[in-house]
Amino acid sequence: MFFLKIATIFEIKPKKNKLMAATNLTGTIYSYVVNPDGSPSTTGQVQQDSTDPTTPGPIYPFNDNNFPSLNLEDGEKCFFDLTDKNVAINLRAFTNTQTITGPYTGDLVANSGDVITIKTAAAVINGSITINGGQVNLNNNASIAKGTPVNVNANGVLVARTGGQVNGGVIMNSGGSLKVVNGGKVLGGVVANSGNRLQVGNKKGPGSISGTLSITGIQDFNMTSGSSITS
Numbered sequence: 001m002f003f004l005k006i007a008t009i010f011e012i013k014p015k016k017n018k019l020m021a022a023t024n025l026t027g028t029i030y031s032y033v034v035n036p037d038g039s040p041s042t043t044g045q046v047q048q049d050s051t052d053p054t055t056p057g058p059i060y061p062f063n064d065n066n067f068p069s070l071n072l073e074d075g076e077k078c079f080f081d082l083t084d085k086n087v088a089i090n091l092r093a094f095t096n097t098q099t100i101t102g103p104y105t106g107d108l109v110a111n112s113g114d115v116i117t118i119k120t121a122a123a124v125i126n127g128s129i130t131i132n133g134g135q136v137n138l139n140n141n142a143s144i145a146k147g148t149p150v151n152v153n154a155n156g157v158l159v160a161r162t163g164g165q166v167n168g169g170v171i172m173n174s175g176g177s178l179k180v181v182n183g184g185k186v187l188g189g190v191v192a193n194s195g196n197r198l199q200v201g202n203k204k205g206p207g208s209i210s211g212t213l214s215i216t217g218i219q220d221f222n223m224t225s226g227s228s229i230t231s
Contacts, residue, residue: 022082023090025049026112026133028157028177029072030059034203040068046080046088049112049133049155050175056196056219057155062088075179075199077115077135077157094135100125100142110134110156118142118164131156131176138164138184146188152176155196160184160207169211172198172218180207180227187211189231192218201227 025048032044042065050057060082070093072078081090094115101119105126110116112133118125123142129150134157141163144150150170152158157177160166161184169188170178172195179197180186182205189211192198198215200207201224208228215221223229 020081021084021086025080025082025088026155027057027078027080027088028155028197029074029076029078031074032067042067046078046091050196054194054217060086060088062091064089064091067091073159073181073204074202075157075159075177075197108136110136112155118144121163129158131158135159137161138166140164143167152178152195160186161204172196175219180209181205182207185209189213190215192216196220198222200224200229 027046027048030045030047033041035041043063045059046062047059048057070091072093077094079092080088082088094113096114098116100123102122103124107127108116108129110131114134117137119139119142121141125144126148131152133154136158138160139162143165144167146167148168153173153176155175159179161182164184166186167188170186170190172178172192174194175196177197179199181202184207186209190209190213192215194217197220198218199222200209206224206226210230212231213229
């Protein structure tokens with residue numbers, strides 16, 4: 001008796017990875033979903049930086065399991081990748097950081113990829129601040145002295161929060177964004193020549209702007225309950 005052994009051939013298919021449409025894009029967190037316990041979820045939206053100051057950058061949904069650990073808030077700068085389905089993944093915080101905790105005299109420049117965090121009441125800045133695509137955070141009762149020019153340009157972001165105070169004015173040019181939230185203050189007014197986003201207040205608390213408010217160009221404006229703008 002003869003037995004015929006039949007071999008079964010299995011085709012091993014390679015695991016499919018998400019196809020990338022683009023990598024290392026820069027943008028800002030546009031919004032994110034909050035869990036019932038108040039913590040950030042893994043989904044939201046990110047807005048890509050625009051190359052044209054008169055036109056807002058595209059907004060993409062994101063789905064990223066690492067997002068809750070990044071400690072990024074609405075309007076803050078980030079890197080991300082984009083799949084061929086136009087979904088943002090692999091979100092990362094800007095990594096070139098500088099922290100100032102005491103008095104500082106001199107000019108500060110935050111280019112794309114830079115984050116300068118100014119914190120504590122002892123941190124008082126005297127000198128010009130120019131934000132060219134980077135981010136400057138003014139936290140924990142830190143302040144920018146009156147007479148210090150602050151220019152936010154080229155998709156840059158200035159954030160004043162938790163008592164952070166700009167005693168002079170802020171000028172927004174070429175797609176710059178300003179966030180005055182969670183106890184932050186701007187006392188010297190705001191001039192938005194060609195701004196991207198002006199946000200007063202957020203989920204964590206109100207903000208306030210006083211002084212002259214002159215808006216000739218702004219792409220997105222949001223103001224929460226309890227926040228104020230006075231002249």
